[in-house]
Amino acid sequence: MTLRRLYVHGAGRRGDAAWPHVTGAREVDFVSFPNASSIAAQVEKLIALCGGERMLIFAHSIGAVPVVLAADRLDIAGLVLVEPALYDLARGEEAIERHIAIVTEARSQADNGDLVAFWAILRPLMFGGPFEPATWDDERPLAEHWASTNLPWGHGVRAGMLRGIPTLVATGGWNAEYERIAARLASDGATHVVLEGFAHRPQDSPSFGAAVADFKRDLAVSDR
Known part of the structure; x- marks a missing residue:
């Protein structure tokens, strides 16, 4: 099975600059949200952009928030969350x-x-x-x-929203906040990998591509 891939940026870099492991791939879309767009508007943009097509979705940092909020209205074959800023999942920590x-x-x-x-x-x-x-x-x-910029909490992200969706969470092992969020996701069934040495951008690690490839093998999917 082949899948279209969708990449959702965080608060910093966009496009292929945000995802250096993407080289010469087809069937790839990079989302770019307007700077002033609300989380609610981002959710609606994702739903419109995906159009019901089955996808492998990547999201970095605060980009994970609209993805999770839209998840029940998207057809997600697999989800790769990179240092997801899902603070509402770990309130109390x-x-x-x-x-x-x-x-x-x-x-x-x-x-x-x-x-x-x-x-x-x-x-x-x-x-x-x-x-x-x-x-x-x-x-x-x-x-x-x-x-x-949008704050990554207070948007109604709750435990269980990704239950049943194969999810890989990549963190950098440098920040207790992201590690606690990843632990909460792992307790709900996600696979968690720590790629040290790149702080908030573990997607810059040479090991990131291999971690994604392992995850995709478990999904039994391939790129076009």
Whole structure:
């Protein structure tokens, strides 16, 4: 059996830049959501784009949120989630609650018009290192992006939404939040692989393609 493949980006890179293991493949679609699109709008776009066709779907980070929310209206043969930001699945976990609390505090500063205060809180959490006034002019566009991007929680993602869908979860082994989310998915039947050395982008690991190939063999599918 052959499958069309759909790739859903996270909050950063898009297209083939986000998925370096995809080379010269046919029957591949890269989703690109408008920057200001809501999660609900992304769900509807996925449903329209897939059109009822059976698919192998890849999603990175926050891109996993609309995929999971749309799953019951898609025909998914297999799902590959890369560091999925499915925070609602792991509410109550210390690492998850800490992250949500910090981001909530930072976003409240941005909502009050203080982008510098927002960045002083968010930058160490997301990128490491303190806020530096000397680099503010260069980093301001990045701060503006993160002050307005969708948050990956509060969208109604619940345990069991992927039950019955063969799922591979790849994490980088660097962050407790993503490991806890992956553990919750694994407890619901997903296969979890850890590809270290590439932080939030384990799809950049030379081992990622082999992990996907093993997963696809279990699905008894092939590329065109």
